Every structure is written in structure tokens, then in C-alpha cells.
Amino acid sequence: MDTNHPTPETMLKNWNMEQARTEEILTGHINRTWRVTHEGKAFALQWLNPIFAPEVHLDMEAITSRLQGMGLVTPRLVRTSSGKLWAEDHEAGVWRLFTWIEGKNHLSADSPEMCHEAGRLLGKFHSALWDFRHEFAFTRLGVHDTQKHISNLSMSLKKHAEHSEFDSIAPVAHDILDEFSTLDLDISSPERIVHGDPKLSNIVFDQQGKAICMLDLDTLARMPIALELGDALRSWCNPAGEEMEPDFRLDFFSSALEGYARAMVGKATREDWGPIPRWTRIISLELAARFCTDALEESYFRWDAQKFASASEHNLLRAKVQLSLAKSMAEHEDAMEKANHDIWPTRT
Ligand code: GN1
């Protein structure tokens, strides 16, 4: 992302908080986030990446209001001093302020108990929205359109043959494309309202390890829950995180599903839960494809210039991690299917 952004201090004028203290939080790959302290209260200020339209805040407002009404903890948008849900100007783009939820974020899970908690919270989140009637003001198409991500990768390979790192990226790209060829990408399960980006770092835990709330609500959408759970489980069941040689943990997988299923009693049908193990592997491979595409394009994911020489290098590492994770899930395929079947039938 470019560096000529207005400062968060300037944008805070929209909330009459220009005297607040700000501290940047560097974990997100898409938006920029600052913790803001003003008159003893904490908030999260964010610059919204233009891949999202500002109308996303209308959805967020409706859904967080519903979540709160159902007794869940959730960040809420703080209106600007002129009563708007976001601040926008031509130069600065779109900014918004949230209430701050105190607690801890983890980049990766360290125990089955943590995964159980994450699953329980995501189940409560889905349950609270199960029969919520909402017409989305903003829809980001193709988030898990796996075929589209595959063809993006193939196209980038053709387009960027001159890339300086092409010789190290191309074999990884071909390996990803080969892995896809063994997978059935069809899904016809019902669409439900889901979070859309349930990776572990988007969950807040309290000091006792209880999962309190889901953060990062720009991706709220309707989709089959197998896609959502696939995205959650590929993140939660790899204690090595997204930047190191992965370690898929079947015990984390079972425990997360157990927590989720308990919170979804009477809701998820076999059509919802049946494809979860297959989609856990697909989403991991899909993310590998997205990172690998960006190793060539260098235009989408934020990267760490302190640790890597280029966006390409950082994204290639991320792609290799997700690819290796998907391969290790392939080795656990039967056990993942069995765990899923053992957990659900008595509860649906
Ligand atoms: C991005 O912005 P962040 O870090 O919450 C990405 C997700 C990926 C994730 C991988 C809008 O999420 O889809 O799963 O990185 N978000 C978007 O860490 O592309």
C-alpha cells in the first residue's frame, strides 16, 4: 500500500478525537488499523481497502445490531460527529471507527481447547444470524470462487513470465494447480449468513481463554457454511501459523468441530456440515493459489518489508505454507471425514 495516506490523527477530526493517542496494529493483510485511546476509552480506527465499497458499513451496522440483540459481544461502529457510519473523502478514502473489545488475539492456536472455544463462538455467531432477514447492501463477488482463483493463477503465470522470481514461483504454482485437479469443487449446500474471514487472529479471547467475539466484519456474506468452516479450520488447525512450515492437527480439527456443532444444535443440516472436511483442504489450497498469484502480481496482500526483500518473496512463502498444509490434510482425509461424521449425526 502507498505511503501518502493521511495520518490517523487527521482522520480522527471526523469523530472530534484529534487529541487521541494512536498506535498502529500490523496484523491485517488488507486494511490498516490503529488502536486509539481517547478520554480513557479505546477504539479501533481503520482505513478501508477500496476492494470494499463503503456500503459494507450498512450491512455491518444491521448485523452487529442483531448480534448485540442476541446477547453476543461485538464491536460496533461509532458514528462521526455528523452522524455518519464512516468518513470519506476523495484523497483519504474510507475510514471508520469501532468500539474496542479488550482481550487477546492469537496468530495461531496452541491447544484443542482454544479451537473448541473458537468453534463454539463461531457456532453462536452463525446461530444468532441463522434466521436473520437481511438484504446485503454490498456483496463482494467471488470470495471463494475457487475456479476463478485457479484461473487467476494460470493467467498470472502467462502474464508474468518475465518476473525476476518466476523460476522459483512457477514450480509452486504448478504444484498447486496439480493438487486442485484431484479435488471436487462442486457445492450445492444452502447459503447462510457467515463471517467470511474467520481466521484465528480475527477472534478475541479473554484472559481465561474464553472466546469473546469475532472481529473484522467487512466480509459478512451469504455462503455455504462448509466454505466458512473450511476457512476457519485451515487456520485454527495449524499451530504453526501462516508463515512457517505447517503442522495440521487432527485433534484441533475434532475439537473445533465439536465446539461448533454444540452451538449449532437444531440448525446445521447434513447438507451444511457434510462437505466441511473437503472444503477445509480446498480453502487452504485456494489461499495458496491467491498468495501465489500475488507473488507474481504484487498488488493485493500487505507484506512485511522488515522481514522480506519483496512482496513476492513474502507471498511465495505464504503460498508454500498453505500448499503444504493442504497436502498434509490430504494424508488425514479419512480421519477428517470420520471425525466430522462422528460429531454431527446425534445433534442434527
Ligand atoms: C486476508 O485482511 P485479513 O488479514 O483479515 C484475506 C483473507 C485471507 C487472509 C489470510 C479480504 O484477511 O481472505 O484468508 O488474509 N482477506 C481478504 O491470512 O482478502
Ligand code: MG
Ligand atoms: Mg479480513
